[in-house]
Amino acid sequence: MIFMNHTKSFKGGVHPQEQKELTENLSFEVMPNPKQLIIPLTQHLGKPAKPVVKKGSEVKTGEIIAEQDGFISAPVHSPVSGKVSKITVGSTVTGFPKDAIVIESNDVNDIVLMPSLDPGKVSPEEIRERVKLAGIVGQGGAAFPTYVKLSPPADKKIEIVIINGCECEPYLTRDYRYMVERTNDLIIGLRLIMKAVGVNKGAIGIENNKPEAINKLKEAVKNYPDISIEVLETKYPQGAEKMLIKAVTGKEVPPGKLPFDVGAVIQNIGTAIAIYDAVVKGEPQLTAALTVSGLGINQPKNLIVRVGTPLADLLDYCGGVKESAVKVVVGGPMMGVAQYDFSAPVMKATSGILVLTENEINDHEETPCLRCGKCVDVCPLNLIPTKLARLSSLEKFEDAEQLGITVCMECGTCTYTCPANLPLVQWIRFGKQRVMALQRERESA
Amino acid sequence: METTTVNPTYKLELTSSPHVHSRWSTKQAMWFVVIALIPALISAVIFFGQYQLLIILTSVVFCIGTEYLIKKIRKRKVTVTDGSAVITGLLLGLILPPNFSLSSTAIGAVFAIAVGKEIFGGLGYNIFNPALVGRAFLQAAFPVAITTWTKPNFAVDTVTSATPLAAYKFDKVFTSIQPMFFGNIGGSLGETSALAILIGGIFLIAVGVVNYRVPLAMILGMILFAGIFWVIDPVKYPNPLFQIFAGGFLFGTFFMATDWVTSPITSKGMWIFGLGIALLVVVIRIFGGLPEGVMYAILIMNSVVPIINRYTYPKIFGEAK
Numbered sequence: 212m213i214f215m216n217h218t219k220s221f222k223g224g225v226h227p228q229e230q231k232e233l234t235e236n237l238s239f240e241v242m243p244n245p246k247q248l249i250i251p252l253t254q255h256l257g258k259p260a261k262p263v264v265k266k267g268s269e270v271k272t273g274e275i276i277a278e279q280d281g282f283i284s285a286p287v288h289s290p291v292s293g294k295v296s297k298i299t300v301g302s303t304v305t306g307f308p309k310d311a312i313v314i315e316s317n318d319v320n321d322i323v324l325m326p327s328l329d330p331g332k333v334s335p336e337e338i339r340e341r342v343k344l345a346g347i348v349g350q351g352g353a354a355f356p357t358y359v360k361l362s363p364p365a366d367k368k369i370e371i372v373i374i375n376g377c378e379c380e381p382y383l384t385r386d387y388r389y390m391v392e393r394t395n396d397l398i399i400g401l402r403l404i405m406k407a408v409g410v411n412k413g414a415i416g417i418e419n420n421k422p423e424a425i426n427k428l429k430e431a432v433k434n435y436p437d438i439s440i441e442v443l444e445t446k447y448p449q450g451a452e453k454m455l456i457k458a459v460t461g462k463e464v465p466p467g468k469l470p471f472d473v474g475a476v477i478q479n480i481g482t483a484i485a486i487y488d489a490v491v492k493g494e495p496q497l498t499a500a501l502t503v504s505g506l507g508i509n510q511p512k513n514l515i516v517r518v519g520t521p522l523a524d525l526l527d528y529c530g531g532v533k534e535s536a537v538k539v540v541v542g543g544p545m546m547g548v549a550q551y552d553f554s555a556p557v558m559k560a561t562s563g564i565l566v567l568t569e570n571e572i573n574d575h576e577e578t579p580c581l582r583c584g585k586c587v588d589v590c591p592l593n594l595i596p597t598k599l600a601r602l603s604s605l606e607k608f609e610d611a612e613q614l615g616i617t618v619c620m621e622c623g624t625c626t627y628t629c630p631a632n633l634p635l636v637q638w639i640r641f642g643k644q645r646v647m648a649l650q651r652e653r654e655s656a
Numbered sequence: 657m658e659t660t661t662v663n664p665t666y667k668l669e670l671t672s673s674p675h676v677h678s679r680w681s682t683k684q685a686m687w688f689v690v691i692a693l694i695p696a697l698i699s700a701v702i703f704f705g706q707y708q709l710l711i712i713l714t715s716v717v718f719c720i721g722t723e724y725l726i727k728k729i730r731k732r733k734v735t736v737t738d739g740s741a742v743i744t745g746l747l748l749g750l751i752l753p754p755n756f757s758l759s760s761t762a763i764g765a766v767f768a769i770a771v772g773k774e775i776f777g778g779l780g781y782n783i784f785n786p787a788l789v790g791r792a793f794l795q796a797a798f799p800v801a802i803t804t805w806t807k808p809n810f811a812v813d814t815v816t817s818a819t820p821l822a823a824y825k826f827d828k829v830f831t832s833i834q835p836m837f838f839g840n841i842g843g844s845l846g847e848t849s850a851l852a853i854l855i856g857g858i859f860l861i862a863v864g865v866v867n868y869r870v871p872l873a874m875i876l877g878m879i880l881f882a883g884i885f886w887v888i889d890p891v892k893y894p895n896p897l898f899q900i901f902a903g904g905f906l907f908g909t910f911f912m913a914t915d916w917v918t919s920p921i922t923s924k925g926m927w928i929f930g931l932g933i934a935l936l937v938v939v940i941r942i943f944g945g946l947p948e949g950v951m952y953a954i955l956i957m958n959s960v961v962p963i964i965n966r967y968t969y970p971k972i973f974g975e976a977k
Contacts, residue, residue: 227676453973537667537669565675567675581916582919584867584920588923628678
């Protein structure tokens with residue numbers, strides 16, 4: 212707006228109702244192990260893991276049940292002790308059915324840990340190897356195998372590791388709870404990442420709506436002059452990689468490039484904690500920390516649950532769903548995925564489950580585009596959403612490509628804002644898929 | 657309280673993200689504009705009498721009726737509840753001269769909706785501001801009636817029935833700013849009181865319906881372009897403040913040029929659009945045959961909005977400068 216804002220930020224963005232008050236003051240609760248767990252072999256971006264167990268195999272907590280297959284892949288461990296009852300195709304929260312190992316848990320507490328490493332003495336190679344073996348994937352949503360991100364190409368000069376503590380999605384308070392409850396572990400996690408990529412500059416980007424976490428973090432980094440706590444404006448999508456880098460370093464990641472290209476490595480809060488657990492405690496990624504919230508759930512909670520826990524068990528544990536619920540979303544309300552099958556399990560990167568009511572969704576009648584320009588104003592990447600959506604709906608994909616449709620990160624601020632309630636990002640998503648298909652065709656021709 | 661989760665009676669929505677929406681809706685924005693026009697409406701009644709309400713009512717009724725009829729004939733969904741026809745009716749009524757004939761008002765209203773809006777496909781597709789299209793038609797059809805001004809109610813001897821712009825154009829008489837600010841001058845119904853317009857305009861900017869860029873560009877543009885002439889010859893040319901407060905400039909600034917549909921969608925485009933209008937207003941007022949030029953200035957700039965949009969797309973995030 213007209214007035215100068217001195218808080219670090221980016222241009223555009225929106226302020227959805229935060230709704231964090233539903234869960235922000237609730238400590239993590241550990242959910243008891245479910246009877247049956249469904250563990251998909253694809254919980255990460257890349258090639259599915261290869262099963263190393265068979266139907267009937269007895270498994271222990273922490274044992275590898277499927278191994279990494281290829282460079283961009285991640286192993287999967289058994290989150291409980293029990294018996295493999297089948298290997299089958301099961302629903303997942305992404306909407307695509309995937310191969311999964313089904314385990315009946317037996318309540319025996321025999322955990323297989325890796326040896327604990329001293330965070331002060333561990334070498335960069337050891338950290339990477341441990342992160343790889345522990346099957347850690349990015350907790351920000353894309354679930355990219357973390358060890359790949361810790362292995363930047365030799366020609367890229369990395370200057371800074373930024374931990375994404377924005378948690379700009381409404382409702383979610385998982386990262387916030389981690390920052391408050393495990394502040395020191397988080398800092399050690401960050402230092403391990405800094406060591407792994409060989410930089411001596413770290414930062415934690417956090418929105419200014421989390422004063423308690425900011426204070427704790429500032430206190431915790433007092434003796435670490437190489438780590439700064441960057442307080443950022445509370446605005447969606449502050450936690451998008453490109454927006455975060457812009458706010459913290461002032462640099463813009465060019466279209467089609469990665470954070471590597473501007474010398475930055477970005478990791479989520481949950482990832483830094485998982486790295487701490489893997490290195491210091493020797494624990495592979497067996498659990499997911501998540502927020503169960505929304506006005507449609509009886510008891511909102513912040514939970515630590517076993518990977519593979521079916522959504523149904525989780526919702527029951529939180530007191531069940533109210534009759535006013537109209538939508539169940541995995542992830543945040545801006546970028547999450549609506550669910551239809553509650554046998555789908557929690558995965559390593561699952562950050563939240565929201566049960567939303569009519570009132571929260573605030574849907575209303577669709578009208579023609581009024582050319583108000585609000586979508587242009589809020590688009591953090593400076594695209595023209597109304598034009599891109601229209602071109603996509605007319606299947607004019609080459610024109611959409613010219614106007615940068617592939618740059619869109621699908622944050623949804625345009626659709627959120629649109630007074631005409633047009634499905635802008637939905638059309639853009641469709642157009643982007645088609646443009647990318649065209650590009651692949653062109654490349655192979 | 658329900659405690660089972662997988663209840664087959666639930667109808668869950670499965671649309672893709674985002675799953676929440678802002679409070680904005682077309683309807684809400686339209687009704688905000690209607691609210692913002694109330695001060696101007698009141699000033700019209702205060703300065704020109706209750707009869708003026710009949711003009712505005714006629715305009716609104718015929719705008720709604722025309723839209724309803726056309727949608728029915730074309731077998732389209734009737735959209736009059738979105739409030740846009742009400743706005744066109746109010747806007748047209750407020751830019752007509754006091755005591756204008758009701759039958760002519762009705763003709764203008766029908767023309768505004770039918771030709772200004774519906775032949776393009778209705779709301780969102782029109783190129784020109786419908787109310788200004790109606791006004792332009794009336795100007796051509798009834799050139800005498802539409803420039804016949806009535807003295808305002810509290811007129812003292814020094815106030816003539818001529819508008820400040822006509823007084824300047826034809827008699828080289830400058831009206832002082834104070835009556836122009838409050839509205840005790842000759843002019844169209846809603847255009848005389850700068851105070852009433854500013855209240856409505858600032859309300860619209862504050863609630864976020866109007867983007868500040870277009871009004872700011874118009875006012876800064878007026879200061880700049882009128883200022884250049886004034887500096888050259890302060891006796892011959894009116895000062896920028898007079899230019900801003902005279903005629904339909906402020907009303908056009910806050911209620912006409914800011915029409916979502918007929919103004920640019922890009923930030924840079926909004927600046928160009930506003931500055932362009934200000935430049936045209938100054939040129940028409942100083943060199944044109946008519947004393948006032950806001951209507952034509954906005955209509956002309958409306959026509960180039962698609963081009964402005966096309967050449968002002970912002971640089972994509974991260975692209976080389």
